[in-house]
Amino acid sequence: MVGRMAPALPVLPYRKPTRGRDYWILDDVLPDPDSVRARCLAKDDWVEGYPHKPESWPGLRTMPGLEPDELACVERQVRKATGARRLWVESTPNGGTLNHNCIQVVGEGESELRPHTDSRALCRYAAVLYLNPHVPKDCGTSFYRQSLPGGRLGGNMVTAPHNNLVDALGTRFVPPDSFTEDVRVPHRYNRLLLYTANMMHSATGYWGGTLEEKRMTAVFFWMA
Numbered sequence: 001m002v003g004r005m006a007p008a009l010p011v012l013p014y015r016k017p018t019r020g021r022d023y024w025i026l027d028d029v030l031p032d033p034d035s036v037r038a039r040c041l042a043k044d045d046w047v048e049g050y051p052h053k054p055e056s057w058p059g060l061r062t063m064p065g066l067e068p069d070e071l072a073c074v075e076r077q078v079r080k081a082t083g084a085r086r087l088w089v090e091s092t093p094n095g096g097t098l099n100h101n102c103i104q105v106v107g108e109g110e111s112e113l114r115p116h117t118d119s120r121a122l123c124r125y126a127a128v129l130y131l132n133p134h135v136p137k138d139c140g141t142s143f144y145r146q147s148l149p150g151g152r153l154g155g156n157m158v159t160a161p162h163n164n165l166v167d168a169l170g171t172r173f174v175p176p177d178s179f180t181e182d183v184r185v186p187h188r189y190n191r192l193l194l195y196t197a198n199m200m201h202s203a204t205g206y207w208g209g210t211l212e213e214k215r216m217t218a219v220f221f222w223m224a
Helices: 033-041 068-082 164-167
Strands: 024-028 060-064 102-106 123-131 141-146 179-185 193-195 201-203 214-221
Touching: 024 068, 024 179, 033 193, 068 123, 068 193, 068 214, 141 193
Parallel strands: none
Antiparallel strands: 024 193, 060 102, 102 214, 123 193, 123 214, 141 179, 141 201
8 A cells, every 4th residue: 555655756768778879898898907906906995885884885996996098998999889089077066076987896795786877967978897707697787677567667768857867756765666677788807888877777786705706897987
């Protein structure tokens, strides 16, 4: 009864995630991923999230992740894939930015699936680079769409005038069965998954109990 009394969520527009249009898979993106991973494992400046600290975000973070020449290598391939003439990191009027070029390490049980979109005001493209060769393929990234009452399916895109999923739905708190997986991209070491940032997505799963075992990724947010 409580579920029926909850206000219906707005239905988002839907666009089938299509490779080469809405997302791009760039394999073997770095010439030497092993050195990047070794450098990350040697870091001692990790910032702790949940469950280590009472934060809303999970695991460990540190930035910057890639060195300038490594980042330039990635950005050349992103521009080629998307046709974007220029990429840049956008900031808010008060100087705030997304955690671009950030290493994230999240282990099993440290987070649940969190379908979301990234801010349209701050990025057009987002990407995740997988930096652990021993993580199962089902710990990649999935695209989601709405799951509506009665078994109906809704959309997956945030469009103007809204900037993110919370804006579009009008709430941060939605029933846990509000989304369903649409397309899954497997985890693969040194793979960059690039996608339009206003399309609903989430890590498919997490893995590991130690720094060396856990799902390690670098994340990027570009305006174009």
